[in-house]
Amino acid sequence: MSFRLLAFSAAMALSMSAMAATIGAPAPDFSLPDGNGKTHALSEYKGKTVVLEWNNPECPFVKKHYSSGNIPKQQAAAIAEGAVWLVVNSGADGKQGHVAGNAASAFLAQYDARPTAYLLDADGKVGHAYGAKTTPHMYVIDGGGVLRYAGGIDSIASTDKEDLVKATQYVPQALSELKAGKTVSVATSQPYGCGVKYGS
Amino acid sequence: MRIAFAAIALATAFPAGAVSSTPFAGDHIAVTLISESDALVPGASAWLGLRLQHEPHWHTYWVNPGDSGLPTKLAWHLPDGFRAGDIAWPAPKRFTLGELYNFGYDGDVLLPVKVEVSPSAQPGSTVAVSVDAKWLVCEEQCIPGKATLTLDLPVRTQATPDAATATLFAGARAAQPQAGAWKAVAQLAGERIEVRVRGADLGTGDGLDAYAENGKIVANAPPQIETRDGSVVLIFLKSDYFTALPKSLDLVLRPRDARALRVHAFFPRGS
Numbered sequence: 001m002s003f004r005l006l007a008f009s010a011a012m013a014l015s016m017s018a019m020a021a022t023i024g025a026p027a028p029d030f031s032l033p034d035g036n037g038k039t040h041a042l043s044e045y046k047g048k049t050v051v052l053e054w055n056n057p058e059c060p061f062v063k064k065h066y067s068s069g070n071i072p073k074q075q076a077a078a079i080a081e082g083a084v085w086l087v088v089n090s091g092a093d094g095k096q097g098h099v100a101g102n103a104a105s106a107f108l109a110q111y112d113a114r115p116t117a118y119l120l121d122a123d124g125k126v127g128h129a130y131g132a133k134t135t136p137h138m139y140v141i142d143g144g145g146v147l148r149y150a151g152g153i154d155s156i157a158s159t160d161k162e163d164l165v166k167a168t169q170y171v172p173q174a175l176s177e178l179k180a181g182k183t184v185s186v187a188t189s190q191p192y193g194c195g196v197k198y199g200s
Numbered sequence: 201m202r203i204a205f206a207a208i209a210l211a212t213a214f215p216a217g218a219v220s221s222t223p224f225a226g227d228h229i230a231v232t233l234i235s236e237s238d239a240l241v242p243g244a245s246a247w248l249g250l251r252l253q254h255e256p257h258w259h260t261y262w263v264n265p266g267d268s269g270l271p272t273k274l275a276w277h278l279p280d281g282f283r284a285g286d287i288a289w290p291a292p293k294r295f296t297l298g299e300l301y302n303f304g305y306d307g308d309v310l311l312p313v314k315v316e317v318s319p320s321a322q323p324g325s326t327v328a329v330s331v332d333a334k335w336l337v338c339e340e341q342c343i344p345g346k347a348t349l350t351l352d353l354p355v356r357t358q359a360t361p362d363a364a365t366a367t368l369f370a371g372a373r374a375a376q377p378q379a380g381a382w383k384a385v386a387q388l389a390g391e392r393i394e395v396r397v398r399g400a401d402l403g404t405g406d407g408l409d410a411y412a413e414n415g416k417i418v419a420n421a422p423p424q425i426e427t428r429d430g431s432v433v434l435i436f437l438k439s440d441y442f443t444a445l446p447k448s449l450d451l452v453l454r455p456r457d458a459r460a461l462r463v464h465a466f467f468p469r470g471s
Contacts, residue, residue: 060336060344096341131440133267133300151441157270159336159344190416190441194342195268195300 021130021139023187027147028129032088032119035104040086040117047143049083049178051075051171053115054090054127054196056097056135057107060159061193065136068161071153072113074172083175085115090127092199097135098122124198134193140174140184149174151189158192219362224347228258229337233329233349234310236369237359240327243319246359247369248284248351249312250274250333252305259306260335262292264413266302266420270336270344272311277330281318284331287311290375291452291460294409294422297340301420303411310372321355328352377452377462384465386449388438393418395434395449395465405432407456410463414450416441 021028027050031041042050053071056062065071075085087108091098099107104118121127130139130150140149154167174184221233229252236247250272252260261269276284289311292303321327330350336342361369382399395410402408405425412418418436426433434451445467453461 058341060342158334159270160334188441188443190439192270193268194338195297195302195340197340198298200298 021147021150023147023150025147026145027139027141028126029145030126030129032121032126034117034119035099035101038117040119042141042145045084046145049078049143049175050141051078051083051085051175052130052139052141053085053087054132054135054137055087055118056089056091056194056197057099057103058097059135059194062097062135064159064161065153066111066113068164069111070164070169071136072111074169075113075115077172078175079114079116081175081179087115087118088121088126088132089118090121090124090132091197092124093122095197095199097194097197122199124196124200127196127198132196134191135196136193137191137196138171140171140178142178148178148184149187151186152191152193155189157190218353219351219365221349221351224349226335226345226347227337227343228255228339229253229260229335229345231333231335231345231347231349233331233333233351234365234368235329235351235353235362236366237361239354239356239359240315240317240321241357241359242317242321242323242355244317244359246315246317246353247312248315248329248331249310249369249372250287250331250349251308251310251368252335253308254306254337257306258337258339259293259295259302259304260309260337261302261304262411263287263289264303264411264415265336266295266304266411267300269302269304269338269342270334272333272335274311274313274334275332276313276315277332278315279318279321279327281320282327282329283316285314285316287313288372288376290372291377291454292411294411301422302338303420310368312369312372317355323355323357325355326352327355374459377460379462382461382463384451384463386465386467388445388467391438393436393438393449395423395436395451395463396428396431397434397453397463397465398431400432400453400461400463401458402432402453402455405434408432408434409454410434410436411452411454412436412449413452414446415439416443417446417449 156163156167295302423434
């Protein structure tokens with residue numbers, strides 16, 4: 001009994017941390033280095049819409065959205081509209097998809113992707129603060145620092161590029177709705193992909 | 201390399217032929233289309249299935265894969281007048297990796313599908329039954345796989361279960377969650393969803409686990425189990441992606457030492 005209660009408390013605690021990133025509430029602030037050692041804080045982008053994208057270069061779901069050009073195109077369009085796009089890698093050292101130093105820019109160059117920055121979160125602190133479960137897992141934060149979208153990259157869970165044309169792309173939808181001063185119509189969706197390879 | 205062994209072992213133990221397609225040797229998995237019986241009978245049902253033989257430590261996913269992963273998907277190519285049903289999913293296992301919870305299968309598993317044979321199928325003819333299968337096989341890393349598997353089956357007025365495959369289908373039937381007369385009521389209580397089950401012999405619920413077939417309602421972590429007034433109560437955390445109450449929460453309950461149960465828990469109006 002006590003064991004079960006304990007397990008449940010642990011699950012509750014986990015979920016509490018997962019619930020830290022709540023739609024309509026301020027997004028957790030963070031400060032992370034990019035692959036070149038430059039630090040980026042969420043707070044420094046106040047006034048701008050910020051997209052967070054959880055990434056693992058080896059994950060087949062991530063490869064689908066990069067090799068098809070889907071994510072690079074969304075990054076370019078968002079940045080052209082004045083938004084900031086931060087890729088975050090919470091893969092622990094020694095796990096699949098862990099990235100350090102130049103590997104981040106090499107990954108981006110491979111797909112001609114130009115996000116604002118590729119951030120390294122090897123201890124998983126930021127991933128845990130947002131409750132990031134999968135790669136990809138997407139978040140949209142408005143200029144006031146409030147979380148407006150959390151969930152999947154799109155509406156069809158698969159590793160097949162052919163599904164892209166039929167899928168609703170949730171981030172561009174949220175960005176255009178925010179730009180138009182509207183409420184984000186799909187504010188949460190179930191993310192799909194590989195599990196984030198946390199160290200602990 | 202190991203998979204080559206598995207495929208060879210499979211091909212040896214289970215030659216491609218009357219009731220089995222050529223096994224597909226994928227990364228970390230061997231996949232075969234099999235038939236329970238040696239023939240298709242016009243106007244009758246036939247049981248076909250996708251046999252998944254995983255390398256040790258690798259798994260594929262249930263209809264609700266959990267926090268990550270993808271369910272195995274089948275798209276059938278059948279002659280006119282034939283109809284394939286959905287996968288009759290065996291009760292899955294829980295896989296836990298850190299704080300991620302998944303549901304799926306390892307080892308040797310069969311995903312059975314009931315196929316209605318056209319009443320106008322001609323006895324004496326042969327029908328090519330083909331399926332496009334897609335799966336995601338994961339250890340900690342994941343590899344997507346797909347294959348088109350084909351089985352030529354004769355049409356006859358009578359069919360006989362095949363000794364080797366019928367055993368696998370019997371196993372898959374025994375692994376189905378059992379439906380029953382029990383009643384379950386679900387209730388949203390703040391950040392929790394409580395399900396009270398009545399009439400099922402669950403004892404004190406010791407060692408009981410439960411998985412939701414429909415996603416986005418409850419979190420995938422194991423529920424807390426309590427007994428109240430003789431009923432077992434499952435207390436789940438609400439899913440992070442919960443948007444609205446469904447008509448019912450469809451659960452598979454796994455007692456520690458007994459057959460899995462299927463439970464549809466309804467949300468009373470106003471809950």
